[in-house]
Amino acid sequence: MFNHTLYPFIVISMIGGLLTLLSSVGIFISLIIQRKVERLQAILEEFIDLSYQSDLNLSGKMFNLIEKYQMHYILPANPRRIIMGYMNITIGLTAAFWLSLYFLSFEGPFRWISILYLLPLVALTLIMFWFRKLLKYVINIENTPLLGAIIPAPKRLRSISYLSSFINVSVKSVLKQARLSLLLKKYGEENNEPWTVVLKEELSFDDFFYFVICSTEKDTVFVSFGEIIFDFPNDAITGKPSPIKKNLNIPLGEAVMNVEPEELKAHILIFTRGEKHPINYLFKLKKGGKNYYAPADNPEVTIDHQITYCIEDNKIILLKNESPLPFIKEFAHLFNLNGIRLYLGEISQGKTVDKNLKTSTESVFVD
Amino acid sequence: MSSTIEFCKIIREILAKPLCLPKSGRYLDLAQVSDLNGINPEERENDWPDQNPIAEATHLIIETMIGCNLTLTKMGINELLKAYLRFINSENEKDCTELFSDYIYEIYLYGLKTDYPYTDLLWNYLSNCFHVVSQYLLEKGYTEGCRIFLQQIAAMGKAAAQKGLHTSTIQHFLHTLELRAKELNQSELAAAAKNHRFNLEIF
Numbered sequence: 001m002f003n004h005t006l007y008p009f010i011v012i013s014m015i016g017g018l019l020t021l022l023s024s025v026g027i028f029i030s031l032i033i034q035r036k037v038e039r040l041q042a043i044l045e046e047f048i049d050l051s052y053q054s055d056l057n058l059s060g061k062m063f064n065l066i067e068k069y070q071m072h073y074i075l076p077a078n079p080r081r082i083i084m085g086y087m088n089i090t091i092g093l094t095a096a097f098w099l100s101l102y103f104l105s106f107e108g109p110f111r112w113i114s115i116l117y118l119l120p121l122v123a124l125t126l127i128m129f130w131f132r133k134l135l136k137y138v139i140n141i142e143n144t145p146l147l148g149a150i151i152p153a154p155k156r157l158r159s160i161s162y163l164s165s166f167i168n169v170s171v172k173s174v175l176k177q178a179r180l181s182l183l184l185k186k187y188g189e190e191n192n193e194p195w196t197v198v199l200k201e202e203l204s205f206d207d208f209f210y211f212v213i214c215s216t217e218k219d220t221v222f223v224s225f226g227e228i229i230f231d232f233p234n235d236a237i238t239g240k241p242s243p244i245k246k247n248l249n250i251p252l253g254e255a256v257m258n259v260e261p262e263e264l265k266a267h268i269l270i271f272t273r274g275e276k277h278p279i280n281y282l283f284k285l286k287k288g289g290k291n292y293y294a295p296a297d298n299p300e301v302t303i304d305h306q307i308t309y310c311i312e313d314n315k316i317i318l319l320k321n322e323s324p325l326p327f328i329k330e331f332a333h334l335f336n337l338n339g340i341r342l343y344l345g346e347i348s349q350g351k352t353v354d355k356n357l358k359t360s361t362e363s364v365f366v367d
Numbered sequence: 368m369s370s371t372i373e374f375c376k377i378i379r380e381i382l383a384k385p386l387c388l389p390k391s392g393r394y395l396d397l398a399q400v401s402d403l404n405g406i407n408p409e410e411r412e413n414d415w416p417d418q419n420p421i422a423e424a425t426h427l428i429i430e431t432m433i434g435c436n437l438t439l440t441k442m443g444i445n446e447l448l449k450a451y452l453r454f455i456n457s458e459n460e461k462d463c464t465e466l467f468s469d470y471i472y473e474i475y476l477y478g479l480k481t482d483y484p485y486t487d488l489l490w491n492y493l494s495n496c497f498h499v500v501s502q503y504l505l506e507k508g509y510t511e512g513c514r515i516f517l518q519q520i521a522a523m524g525k526a527a528a529q530k531g532l533h534t535s536t537i538q539h540f541l542h543t544l545e546l547r548a549k550e551l552n553q554s555e556l557a558a559a560a561k562n563h564r565f566n567l568e569i570f
Contacts, residue, residue, distance in 0.1 A: 055487075056531035060568035179535050185546070202538060202568075247565060289550045294543045298535060367561075 054173030154243035159207035164274030184293035194254040222255035226341030253343025460512035468519035494536035521563035
């Protein structure tokens with residue numbers, strides 16, 4: 001038989017050994033994570049540097065950088081499982097040993113006061129589980145409060161609002177790489193078929209509020225506004241995450257035109273969280289063929305100093321509006337950042353009523 | 368330094384000569400023959416190459432690029448493309464397009480040289496010209512010619528994107544061309560345009 005005075009010490013030293021191993025695993029993980037974070041930060045920095053060179057075409061590079069970032073971002077599932085399994089076993093064994101030490105040293109008879117002696121065990125087990133949670137956060141960076149704030153998720157890199165408010169990047173130069181463009185298309189052959197208005201983005205930057213107004217020389221034919229926010233699920237076939245996409249089309253709504261002029265004028269105002277003046281795009285849309293209007297040349301892009309806004313509680317509040325564009329004042333109370341796109345397809349005699357507004361429910365597509 | 372009109376005259380004179388396609392004529396070009404058996408090189412020793420007005424014009428344009436005279440370069444390219452539209456017909460659309468687009472590619476490649484200061488401007492000019500030319504080809508029904516022309520443009524666009532030049536003009540026109548081709552029931556051409564547009568910035 002074992003020596004009863006020595007045995008508890010053997011168990012204690014076993015516990016000591018287990019805890020040492022556990023802490024060294026902690027150090028090992030932190031080393032890996034540190035390297036990873038450094039990598040991610042380097043890519044992030046490269047990405048930010050890129051957005052200052054607005055006169056170059058960087059869409060391809062930006063796309064590649066975001067994909068690269070995504071690749072480094074997630075630790076593969078297998079090592080994560082191994083580490084978590086190891087931690088579970090170690091913590092479980094340690095707690096079991098502690099409990100068995102209690103039994104070994106317990107001398108009857110039972111009194112209620114001895115429950116108090118169990119408190120340190122409860123506290124330690126709780127802390128062990130806390131430690132486990134921390135390490136779990138470190139190896140799963142995704143959507144955890146610990147590293148999420150330092151290392152943004154890859155999909156945050158396509159968010160204009162994130163880039164403009166947390167990192168000092170010029171929205172104009174980032175959007176230049178997104179290459180916004182507007183297109184009016186008719187799907188059917190009939191004359192009274194409505195025109196589908198599509199906002200095209202070569203690179204899927206999102207998380208901003210837009211206001212589109214499309215007009216002929218005299219009348220406004222189409223108004224649309226809302227927040228653009230994407231949610232790209234993992235690829236259905238390969239299972240790969242897709243933080244950013246190319247050639248994206250956002251259906252804004254349908255317009256009805258009684259006369260079809262050769263040229264249309266369209267303004268797009270872009271409101272983002274980090275700025276106070278919107279960006280103004282001016283497109284000249286030329287009729288090509290019978291069924292579509294497309295921009296004739298590159299749009300004029302300016303920062304519109306005639307409008308000043310701020311965002312409170314996901315609502316855009318116009319502090320100053322001296323813009324000659326119509327309908328901004330009328331709809332300003334509906335400028336909410338809630339991911340919904342509203343449009344007005346038929347405008348009779350320049351009058352508008354809120355209840356004529358329709359919601360564009362069609363989802364975005366790649367084309 | 369020649370004046371603009373003089374330059375225009377010279378290049379027009381050159382391009383007024385009849386077109387000669389690389390496979391025509393009797394001059395022995397080893398790159399164009401698949402099998403030397405049955406051909407007696409000595410017999411063809413006396414065959415001289417045909418005149419090649421396009422190569423001459425291209426050379427002239429590249430000379431203006433060396434002299435950094437952008438106006439003349441643009442005019443030269445303009446004349447070259449106009450000559451292309453003049454020469455193309457339904458019989459030679461494939462060969463003619465290949466010939467002209469190769470020479471335009473040469474000019475473009477020279478424009479990418481690091482010590483050429485007007486790379487951006489030249490590329491913009493080329494993109495604008497391409498738009499009109501390919502639209503004309505499509506409307507006139509030169510499907511094969513248009514397809515080859517688009518292929519060459521896409522190759523140039525890809526190289527341009529890698530150098531950091533803007534390709535939005537190309538993207539836009541590939542898209543409008545796709546829509547127009549669909550309208551004209553040229554689905555194959557529309558698919559090709561779409562494919563080029565999607566692959567423009569993948570490298």
